[in-house]
Amino acid sequence: MDEVSLESLAREFSTPLYVYSARQIKNNFLEYMRAFEDMNVLICYALKANYNGHILKMISSMGGGADVVSGGELYMALRAGINPEKIVFAGVGKTRDEIKEAVNRGICFLNIESAQELEVIEEIASNSEKAARISFRINPDIDPQTHPSISTGLKENKFGIFPDEAMELYRRAAKMKNVEIKGVHVHVGSQITSSGPILEAAREACVFTDKLKSEGIEISYVDIGGGLGINYEGANPPSPAQLAEEIGRVFKGRKETLVLEPGRSIVGEAGVLLTEINYVKKVPGKNFVIVDAGFNDLVRPSMYGSYHRIIPVEKGGEKIVADVVGPVCESSDFLAESREVEGIKKGNILAVMEAGAYGFSMASNYNSRTRPAEVVIDDGRGTLIRRRETPEDLVDTEV
Numbered sequence: 001m002d003e004v005s006l007e008s009l010a011r012e013f014s015t016p017l018y019v020y021s022a023r024q025i026k027n028n029f030l031e032y033m034r035a036f037e038d039m040n041v042l043i044c045y046a047l048k049a050n051y052n053g054h055i056l057k058m059i060s061s062m063g064g065g066a067d068v069v070s071g072g073e074l075y076m077a078l079r080a081g082i083n084p085e086k087i088v089f090a091g092v093g094k095t096r097d098e099i100k101e102a103v104n105r106g107i108c109f110l111n112i113e114s115a116q117e118l119e120v121i122e123e124i125a126s127n128s129e130k131a132a133r134i135s136f137r138i139n140p141d142i143d144p145q146t147h148p149s150i151s152t153g154l155k156e157n158k159f160g161i162f163p164d165e166a167m168e169l170y171r172r173a174a175k176m177k178n179v180e181i182k183g184v185h186v187h188v189g190s191q192i193t194s195s196g197p198i199l200e201a202a203r204e205a206c207v208f209t210d211k212l213k214s215e216g217i218e219i220s221y222v223d224i225g226g227g228l229g230i231n232y233e234g235a236n237p238p239s240p241a242q243l244a245e246e247i248g249r250v251f252k253g254r255k256e257t258l259v260l261e262p263g264r265s266i267v268g269e270a271g272v273l274l275t276e277i278n279y280v281k282k283v284p285g286k287n288f289v290i291v292d293a294g295f296n297d298l299v300r301p302s303m304y305g306s307y308h309r310i311i312p313v314e315k316g317g318e319k320i321v322a323d324v325v326g327p328v329c330e331s332s333d334f335l336a337e338s339r340e341v342e343g344i345k346k347g348n349i350l351a352v353m354e355a356g357a358y359g360f361s362m363a364s365n366y367n368s369r370t371r372p373a374e375v376v377i378d379d380g381r382g383t384l385i386r387r388r389e390t391p392e393d394l395v396d397t398e399v
């Protein structure tokens with residue numbers, strides 16, 4: 001990766017190990033910036049994809065904002081130096097403490113997801129020195145044509161507010177003291193591989209914004225969320241440039257700032273998970289490649305049946321069809337099923353590809369497994385940006 005041997009990084013830092021390319025993360029972010037440079041745009045990187053502080057600082061230094069969904073993410077975005085005025089906060093279950101913190105820090109806006117949340121925000125804002133800046137997340141009932149677990153803009157999903165109710169809530173919010181209406185928000189899903197659903201959502205957001213304007217409610221930001229997919233298995237999603245061209249047509253002549261919340265498309269292809277083959281176990285009719293990374297390290301295959309390419313980083317070993325499984329005590333602990341894999345030999349290192357997004361950020365300590373280390377390759381060398389956890393870390397928070 002970027003002229004650095006992954007094999008030697010695996011030996012130096014041990015496995016399982018996440019490795020990211022700084023160059024690719026920068027390129028991906030700058031590609032968005034360049035693609036949308038003719039428009040008034042705010043790019044709010046979705047921290048949930050990968051929240052390592054080193055990566056967040058890179059995004060911050062390129063002028064990026066943040067899309068956060070918890071007090072923890074807000075803390076990390078601010079800690080990385082991201083300007084509060086470039087932070088947006090989504091999520092259906094924001095707590096009072098999270099709302100207070102967001103209001104006090106003066107973030108760009110909170111994306112409200114229910115009528116009750118508006119009431120809580122009004123009450124908090126009325127006791128605060130700062131106004132609460134808000135927007136409502138509209139549920140436009142659009143099918144993003146992606147995995148059901150990561151589609152969020154259908155009417156059966158828990159997210160957002162239907163347009164009619166949202167219109168009513170905007171009217172109510174417009175009369176509230178200390179509540180400032182800033183934007184309109186939509187986000188219809190993740191790993192979207194054609195521009196159709198994103199454009200449709202953008203159009204809906206614009207139509208809705210115009211209705212608000214006709215009632216005298218001013219809107220400064222139209223936030224169309226994230227969701228642009230990457231290529232895991234032959235998908236050919238539009239590039240940011242293609243998307244920009246199409247969104248440019250939808251936004252032609254508009255004055256609002258366009259907000260984008262990309263996560264996966266910034267970091268996904270820039271990361272791999274390195275794992276060592278502990279054992280090769282052959283039973284009648286089936287082969288198991290038992291690696292040292294489990295679903296606690298990378299849950300996407302077990303959770304969504306997601307496909308991640310798996311390729312050897314060193315020579316030798318055989319080519320077999322196998323289930324690539326981890327050490328966790330559950331049959332759903334796999335990285336690939338019935339897959340033809342190469343370089344299979346006890347002790348060899350495999351790279352699980354496209355693991356930069358929703359990899360470490362979804363890792364857990366299940367089975368009391370310590371979470372992996374993270375390394376970033378920059379300027380031709382690999383640097384540790386998160387040490388591997390130790391068993392002591394597992395009990396650190398016990399009282």
Ligand code: LLP
Binds near residue numbers: 067150192262
């Ligand atoms: N904005 C909002 C409000 C979101 O809910 C999300 C993702 C994003 C932005 C970023 O979407 P992206 O550009 O990364 O697609 N764990 C799943 C993905 C869940 C996405 C949740 N929301 C996975 O591993 O595929």
